[in-house]
Amino acid sequence: DQQVKQNSPSLSVQEGRISILNCDYTNSMFDYFLWYKKYPAEGPTFLISISSIKDKNEDGRFTVFLNKSAKHLSLHIVPSQPGDSAVYFCAASARRGTYKYIFGTGTRLKVLA
Amino acid sequence: EPEVTQTPSHQVTQMGQEVILRCVPISNHLYFYWYRQILGQKVEFLVSFYNNEISEKSEIFDDQFSVERPDGSNFTLKIRSTKLEDSAMYFCASSPGTASDTQYFGPGTRLTVL
Numbered sequence: 001d002q003q004v005k006q007n008s009p010s011l012s013v014q015e016g017r018i019s020i021l022n023c024d025y026t027n028s029m030f031d032y033f034l035w036y037k038k039y040p041a042e043g044p045t046f047l048i049s050i051s052s053i054k055d056k057n058e059d060g061r062f063t064v065f066l067n068k069s070a071k072h073l074s075l076h077i078v079p080s081q082p083g084d085s086a087v088y089f090c091a092a093s094a095r096r097g098t099y100k101y102i103f104g105t106g107t108r109l110k111v112l113a
Numbered sequence: 114e115p116e117v118t119q120t121p122s123h124q125v126t127q128m129g130q131e132v133i134l135r136c137v138p139i140s141n142h143l144y145f146y147w148y149r150q151i152l153g154q155k156v157e158f159l160v161s162f163y164n165n166e167i168s169e170k171s172e173i174f175d176d177q178f179s180v181e182r183p184d185g186s187n188f189t190l191k192i193r194s195t196k197l198e199d200s201a202m203y204f205c206a207s208s209p210g211t212a213s214d215t216q217y218f219g220p221g222t223r224l225t226v227l
Contacts, residue, residue: 032214043117043204043218044156089156095214098169099144100158 003027004092006104014112019077021107023090026071030092034101035064035075037086044089048075080111115139117219119205125225126195134190134222136205143210145188147180148218149173149201156204162188163210195226 005024013019021035031052036044050057050064050073057064063076077084090104118137126132138145147159160170162180179191188207192199202223206216 034215036218041220043119043220046215046217049215091156093214099146099161099208099214099216100169100171101148101156101216102158103156105155 003030004090004102004104006088006090006107008107009105010108010110012110012112013080015082016079019075019080019084019109019111021075021077021088021090021109023073023075023104024071025073025092027092027094027102028071029094029096030102032093032095033064033066033073034091034093035062036089036091037084038089038106039086047088077109080109082111082113085109085111117205117207117217119203119219119222121222122220123223123225125227128197128226129194132192132195132224134192134203134205134224136188136190136219137186138188138205138207139217140186141209142207142217144168144208144216145180145182146206146208146216147190148204148206150204150221151198151201159190192224195224197226200224200226 034049035047038044048059048062048064050066066073087106087108089106091101120135145162150156160174161168177193181189202221204221205219208216
């Protein structure tokens with residue numbers, strides 16, 4: 001089941017620079033997308049979401065961009081901080097008739113001080 | 114800030130034994146979920162629960178699995194006869210169930226089946 005894909009297993013960024021994490025999806029029924037951050041031995045922590053009626057959503061240092069025609073979303077973190085080092089999961093949901101989230105495999109972000 | 118809690122944090126069991134994983138969802142939430150993550154793999158949906166019944170389940174959630182909300186605060190996942198391949202992190206989540214669909218996850222229970 002490859003409906004949600006994160007093709008970069010890892011990413012290293014210098015502190016203060018921009019981190020860009022990417023996610024692709026195949027199911028055109030998805031209408032809600034989320035990013036979660038996960039530290040080792042903890043559960044996924046909700047970061048930011050976007051509905052398919054929008055193409056951008058911002059929350060502080062975090063911005064999610066959605067390109068529906070390309071079935072692509074990205075998470076921008078500006079400026080990156082060492083505390084942002086974690087695994088980031090993209091998730092998607094087709095909210096009509098289902099509440100389940102489909103997760104990507106995750107991207108491990110390392111922010112270098 | 115309200116959060117989902119799960120107990121135990123780590124459960125070790127012998128193959129064939131029954132285990133019950135416990136969760137306390139966020140108090141005003143209406144929808145409850147279980148997901149699992151086998152080491153090195155994706156987080157996978159198992160089941161959703163609303164109004165005291167299963168609203169959706171995945172193909173993973175076979176007859177060996179069951180869920181229950183035994184009282185007003187707890188939400189449990191039971192695995193009747195554990196298999197080696199049930200070893201995974203099990204995450205409970207809850208959501209308000211209204212226009213705000215975001216699911217909030219607990220810290221997980223690591224299940225190790227020997």
